[in-house]
Amino acid sequence: MALPQIKQDATEARIAALDLPVGGWSDAARQSALGRLREMGLPGRRDEYWKFTRPDTLTQPEAPRAALFDPKEAPVFDEVERLNLVFVDGVFDAEASDDLALEGVTIERLAETRSDLHWAKGLYGTLEANGQVPVQRPLAALNTAFATDGLLIHVTGTPSKPISICYEHKSETSDAMLHHVVKVDAGAEVTILENGPAAARFNKVMEIDVADGARLHHIRTQGRDHERQAVTHVFARLGAESVFKSFTLTANGVLTRNECVIELTGDDAVAHVAGACVGDGDFHHDDTVFVTHDAVNCESRQVFKKVLRNGATGVFQGKILVKAGAQKTDGYQISQSLLLDEDSQFLAKPELEIYADDVACSHGSTSGAIDEEALFYLRSRGVPEPQAVNLLTLAFLAEAVQEIENEALAEEITARIEGWLIRHRD
């Protein structure tokens, strides 16, 4: 079916504003992504998966301006022993970054690898392309075609420290597009941290291949700058007995759309995706998650919690698809919002689609206010109201934060949420 003219025009206008990087192993993948993009067209407001989130500012040729914001606190993960890699408005900053060498992993930059025999060739754009069915994700195809840089992370062992990717935002008009590929070999284990507002507008894709028995922990914080916009995609493919755990904290940002597409392809694999977000005012946060069970005895958990106030909006679109033959699937999905006032809203579309008969899947979605009984109980013990609200808010988010296995990192995240809550007290 031909694209509506208006969609076609919007897509071509966006493409015309970008340069297609050429001259390396990724050329073919980029060309094919460009073809996919032209077929699908960029998302429009009438698209089913964009009912709750307006894609206009993510698709228009120019990035809307985004002011910088200084929360006056040390950057997240600063205290963590890590290999730190820095991008400033989407441009790699070698000066600010640590040396790429670390035992158990090879890290290269997408913009610098030219050899046609590169290991990433079989993955770059491949997981993204697989993830276009049954739901189209045109902004990810756009990214595969036009990403200017990114990291190619090949984990062969168990690196002694997390790999941390820090996205700084220094230009009010930056429009960054990064594409990372992560391959975790059988039995290997790694933690990847991401943080920072990244750019005025940020489009990021991370393709992740977790081999049999491998483990990947992904913890990210995004936000800080109130006016920044982001669309991110994680495409993860899990082998047998592998573990993938991803947690995201989002604070601030006029628009964030985080898509996570997970395919459990090997038996006994485990995938947990969790998100906590706190939004005040002009804040729109969208988690769109698609988990496919295509093997026996796998476990998946989706835990998403949103705290919204002063007219903030939260969106959750989550699906568990259990394919025929994926017996003994254990699927869990919960999405909840805590609405701190009547102006804020939470829009949820939880879905289950099951083609196997021996499975245990549950999902639930709720939206509620602060528990007045609990609030009074705390206050009657002397806890001032704002502090009591914060305690209850942290308690509400705890189920998501608990998905972080590493206790020190979980504490760091909790402290960040607390800091945000204190800054945003009435």
Place this chain on the structure above:
Amino acid sequence: MLEIKNLHVKLEEEDKQILKGVDLTVEAGKVHAIMGPNGSGKSTLSYVLSGRDGYEVTDGEATLEGNDLLDMEPEERAAAGLFLAFQYPVEIPGVGNMTFLRTALNAQRKARGEEELNATEFLKLIRAKAKDLKIDAEMLKRPVNVGFSGGEKKRNEILQMAMLAPKMCILDETDSGLDVDAMKLVADGVNALRDEGRGFLVITHYQRLLDHIKPDVVHIMSNGRIIKTGGPDLALEVEERGYAHLVEEVA
């Protein structure tokens, strides 16, 4: 200590008068008990004193050491020294008992201009108090009241009271749901706090608690009023004969 004069309270949402002129004074160092039929307004009185939403004071006043209670936020009342052990303690998933108590204690100390307790000092204090009430460390780590049995919840109220060391303690049916041993523990906890500077208002249906916590004064509340005040004997009379004859006396 606590002075309540001609207190009239109605529900905010409905046209329903619940307290119809309560007069009551609890002196420092004394234990007053309130007994009375179900629905007579005992819990309402305790909630209004501690500042819960949903009630409207239409007349009268309540002061704690001369300070107008009704004008304060619930947390200010707590910092001023008022404590209510709830008839139905609230479960708060996700908030650890320890975190809760430490936050509460330090918030009160801060409000009073006192030094906050550090983690070590706090731990030492809570361990000692918890031991007296036979509350184990496991229970302290759990979220506030979540999964606690009825009796455990009540003991947890008394633990909070012991930690916060309030001046005026109101206990709303803290004895209900307690087994004989737990009742003794709770009573010991209360008795340990009895001193000249502290007042108690103990709401109960049973003489049994008053065997352990000997009241100085007993009030009978009925239909939103204190209809009779007497010594400890009054509780015995209720135990024997019920409320009907007392209610008739005033009618």
